[in-house]
Amino acid sequence: MTRPADDLLAITRQALNRVRHETPLVQCLTNQVVANFTANVLLAVGAAPAMVDIPEEAGPFAGAASGVLVNLGTPHAEQRAAMTEAVASATAAGTPWVLDPVAVGSLPVRTALARRLLPQGPAVVRGNASEIIALAGTGGGGRGVDATDEVESAAAAAGELARSTGAVVAVSGPVDLLTDGERTVRVANGDPLLTRVTGGGCALGAVLAAFAPPTTPDAAARADRLAAAAAAVAVYTVAAEIAAEHSAGPGGFAAAFLDALYALDEETLGKRAAISWA
Amino acid sequence: MTRPADDLLAITRQALNRVRHETPLVQCLTNQVVANFTANVLLAVGAAPAMVDIPEEAGPFAGAASGVLVNLGTPHAEQRAAMTEAVASATAAGTPWVLDPVAVGSLPVRTALARRLLPQGPAVVRGNASEIIALAGTGGGGRGVDATDEVESAAAAAGELARSTGAVVAVSGPVDLLTDGERTVRVANGDPLLTRVTGGGCALGAVLAAFAPPTTPDAAARADRLAAAAAAVAVYTVAAEIAAEHSAGPGGFAAAFLDALYALDEETLGKRAAISWA
Amino acid sequence: MTRPADDLLAITRQALNRVRHETPLVQCLTNQVVANFTANVLLAVGAAPAMVDIPEEAGPFAGAASGVLVNLGTPHAEQRAAMTEAVASATAAGTPWVLDPVAVGSLPVRTALARRLLPQGPAVVRGNASEIIALAGTGGGGRGVDATDEVESAAAAAGELARSTGAVVAVSGPVDLLTDGERTVRVANGDPLLTRVTGGGCALGAVLAAFAPPTTPDAAARADRLAAAAAAVAVYTVAAEIAAEHSAGPGGFAAAFLDALYALDEETLGKRAAISWA
Numbered sequence: 001m002t003r004p005a006d007d008l009l010a011i012t013r014q015a016l017n018r019v020r021h022e023t024p025l026v027q028c029l030t031n032q033v034v035a036n037f038t039a040n041v042l043l044a045v046g047a048a049p050a051m052v053d054i055p056e057e058a059g060p061f062a063g064a065a066s067g068v069l070v071n072l073g074t075p076h077a078e079q080r081a082a083m084t085e086a087v088a089s090a091t092a093a094g095t096p097w098v099l100d101p102v103a104v105g106s107l108p109v110r111t112a113l114a115r116r117l118l119p120q121g122p123a124v125v126r127g128n129a130s131e132i133i134a135l136a137g138t139g140g141g142g143r144g145v146d147a148t149d150e151v152e153s154a155a156a157a158a159g160e161l162a163r164s165t166g167a168v169v170a171v172s173g174p175v176d177l178l179t180d181g182e183r184t185v186r187v188a189n190g191d192p193l194l195t196r197v198t199g200g201g202c203a204l205g206a207v208l209a210a211f212a213p214p215t216t217p218d219a220a221a222r223a224d225r226l227a228a229a230a231a232a233v234a235v236y237t238v239a240a241e242i243a244a245e246h247s248a249g250p251g252g253f254a255a256a257f258l259d260a261l262y263a264l265d266e267e268t269l270g271k272r273a274a275i276s277w278a
Numbered sequence: 279m280t281r282p283a284d285d286l287l288a289i290t291r292q293a294l295n296r297v298r299h300e301t302p303l304v305q306c307l308t309n310q311v312v313a314n315f316t317a318n319v320l321l322a323v324g325a326a327p328a329m330v331d332i333p334e335e336a337g338p339f340a341g342a343a344s345g346v347l348v349n350l351g352t353p354h355a356e357q358r359a360a361m362t363e364a365v366a367s368a369t370a371a372g373t374p375w376v377l378d379p380v381a382v383g384s385l386p387v388r389t390a391l392a393r394r395l396l397p398q399g400p401a402v403v404r405g406n407a408s409e410i411i412a413l414a415g416t417g418g419g420g421r422g423v424d425a426t427d428e429v430e431s432a433a434a435a436a437g438e439l440a441r442s443t444g445a446v447v448a449v450s451g452p453v454d455l456l457t458d459g460e461r462t463v464r465v466a467n468g469d470p471l472l473t474r475v476t477g478g479g480c481a482l483g484a485v486l487a488a489f490a491p492p493t494t495p496d497a498a499a500r501a502d503r504l505a506a507a508a509a510a511v512a513v514y515t516v517a518a519e520i521a522a523e524h525s526a527g528p529g530g531f532a533a534a535f536l537d538a539l540y541a542l543d544e545e546t547l548g549k550r551a552a553i554s555w556a
Numbered sequence: 557m558t559r560p561a562d563d564l565l566a567i568t569r570q571a572l573n574r575v576r577h578e579t580p581l582v583q584c585l586t587n588q589v590v591a592n593f594t595a596n597v598l599l600a601v602g603a604a605p606a607m608v609d610i611p612e613e614a615g616p617f618a619g620a621a622s623g624v625l626v627n628l629g630t631p632h633a634e635q636r637a638a639m640t641e642a643v644a645s646a647t648a649a650g651t652p653w654v655l656d657p658v659a660v661g662s663l664p665v666r667t668a669l670a671r672r673l674l675p676q677g678p679a680v681v682r683g684n685a686s687e688i689i690a691l692a693g694t695g696g697g698g699r700g701v702d703a704t705d706e707v708e709s710a711a712a713a714a715g716e717l718a719r720s721t722g723a724v725v726a727v728s729g730p731v732d733l734l735t736d737g738e739r740t741v742r743v744a745n746g747d748p749l750l751t752r753v754t755g756g757g758c759a760l761g762a763v764l765a766a767f768a769p770p771t772t773p774d775a776a777a778r779a780d781r782l783a784a785a786a787a788a789v790a791v792y793t794v795a796a797e798i799a800a801e802h803s804a805g806p807g808g809f810a811a812a813f814l815d816a817l818y819a820l821d822e823e824t825l826g827k828r829a830a831i832s833w834a
Contacts, residue, residue, distance in 0.1 A: 314754060314755070317589050321753065322752065329629070338663070356633060533810070534808075535807065537804050537807040
């Protein structure tokens with residue numbers, strides 16, 4: 001029997017439509033290097049960004065937002081306090097939140113913060129292979145934001161992390177891998193130029209938050225969450241692919257990527273998305 | 279009798295010329311999401327940006343700057359202290375300062391800060407309809423940076439706010455409305471793509487600071503201030519209109535907007551600016 | 557006798573190749589206005605950026621990085637602490653670090669910080685003429701990030717600063733001047749549009765860190781350091797020159813500049829670089 005959630009392409013198209021019609025409000029507690037690009041990516045895809053990341057505001061806002069991104073790229077003290085507040089509030093309200101453990105493993109402050117936040121139930125954890133392996137406790141971390149491990153070598157760690165946290169785990173790379181600990185989706189779109197623009201990975205975390213359904217604990221919801229996350233990755237990487245065809249380098253690519261996200265239609269998405277179970 | 283200040287088009291052309299020849303130094307205490315775009319907008323229009331926003335530096339600098347922008351988008355504690363210092367110093371020195379009350383109304387920290395700064399006499403308050411209504415105390419605020427109210431529904435609140443603070447109040451939207459509490463100007467330029475680039479509204483606050491004349495209390499000065507603010511809005515939104523004609527989406531638009539601001543000449547401005555007393 | 561270090565053009569080509577093959581990891585403690593552009597410039601030229609700028613992480617990271625940039629543009633308290641930590645660690649490890657004394661002279665907090673960091677031995681100091689003069693203690697500083705002094709008028713101050721600190725001093729302007737206190741290099745490339753993009757100078761500091769060889773105290777190393785710094789300036793300003801030929805204004809220029817850095821090949825560099833012992 002094919003469940004509705006099995007047709008990844010249909011789900012991807014519906015998910016993009018939903019974002020465009022509902023304009024989900026995505027709160028980003030993210031690093032200051034990529035905040036601008038992240039907000040522009042959300043606007044281009046049809047969501048509404050709000051970078052509310054100070055204590056006393058982050059908590060209340062997370063309760064009302066459609067999704068929350070917690071990206072550990074430049075975790076200043078005040079932002080760490082805001083993250084703690086936002087995650088508690090999101091968890092209480094059923095707001096899905098995405099954890100992006102940038103450079104976790106090799107750097108002590110963010111690693112400790114990630115360990116503290118992780119048990120509170122992110123809807124999605126997104127990282128490169130090194131970060132996912134480090135977060136799962138099976139490796140030593142990368143040298144910063146670089147992916148020094150290959151995606152497939154992180155598959156086991158991703159599965160463990162998904163099972164131990166209840167999160168969908170998304171590993172970014174040439175072929176993206178997503179798992180809820182039981183089933184796995186691969187998305188074979190994208191372009192290397194995306195790695196030559198700072199925030200190419202970080203902004204995907206925000207799009208994952210825009211696409212995430214509200215958090216509920218049952219198994220069907222988890223399957224939906226995996227499919228929605230895969231949809232976000234497909235939309236994002238198909239747009240990257242289109243942008244690369246019109247770009248001479250990373251400068252033009254960044255602009256073309258926003259334009260491609262903005263213009264992406266269901267038909268193009270259907271033709272290009274290379275998204276499949278396992 | 280037609281006073282010189284009545285010919286808005288002539289004033290707009292002169293104001294742009296003045297900025298290009300005098301290169302006003304605009305101090306920005308703004309949110310970290312849009313700081314880069316804001317600085318680039320100021321450079322493109324012919325002003326000089328300086329993002330001096332730490333305590334002990336913000337105050338002295340505000341005394342020497344041509345204008346100051348105080349944007350409450352990400353008001354971290356250290357920046358809040360710097361804003362308080364800069365506003366006190368700007369007020370003492372007669373430096374015009376612009377208040378952009380981003381998301382005021384719904385978020386407690388910035389709302390309290392806005393209420394504290396407002397009595398100190400901003401030259402201009404710029405916001406969307408929701409923010410102006412919230413600041414005037416007549417509404418409940420928006421859901422972040424979105425404009426959930428229409429511009430015209432904020433006209434009464436804008437007038438009240440202008441009269442109670444002495445500021446020119448600029449309400450951004452499809453047709454921008456500006457008032458000093460007695461007279462009103464409308465500017466019917468712009469393009470929806472400006473709302474798809476983060477900082478599309480915030481950077482206008484910086485341009486308003488670049489165009490603002492020094493603060494003096496008399497009535498003639500207030501009329502000049504209204505006309506200068508309207509000139510800033512016209513220059514900004516005419517450039518947006520031109521940029522949109524050469525853009526396929528928000529990525530290309532952001533670059534084209536900077537190029538259009540940079541290239542804008544008096545003749546084009548004169549032909550396109552839809553600016554009128556209303 | 558012509559030493560290998562004398563052939564600046566050959567060194568420039570080799571230095572670009574080295575960066576592209578070794579992907580140096582450059583830690584940036586920089587201002588939040590230009591962090592995004594700086595990271596994108598590093599990625600475009602072939603280096604790997606890491607904006608690790610919080611206490612307890614900045615120190616350990618600086619020991620492992622290939623180079624460190626310390627840019628004083630928005631020196632918030634937490635970042636100042638991280639800078640102190642990073643410089644100590646870099647010095648101990650022999651990691652070359654670059655000091656960009658943005659607006660030093662006129663602003664008290666950063667001026668005090670610069671005076672504290674300077675004796676710890678930066679590999680390179682990069683600034684405009686005003687900043688270099690202010691840092692050398694022979695002038696009053698500029699009015700922000702503007703260059704109010706001409707490059708050549710800063711030549712004496714640059715030489716003194718180089719001799720007193722052991723750093724290579726790079727003065728940015730229409731013709732860039734670099735000196736180690738004994739010899740001088742001039743680079744006559746670039747385009748005025750680079751001054752119309754925020755971070756046009758700041759990002760060069762990061763490229764200088766990417767090109768800098770490990771710090772060793774001997775005289776031959778110092779000559780290499782001067783040549784490597786000149787190579788960084790040549791690569792950067794030749795790319796700016798190419799970008800300007802394809803740009804209608806600063807918005808298009810910023811993207812074209814990243815594309816030009818990304819695409820720059822040895823042949824083009826060899827034909828265009830106007831780099832000479834002077």
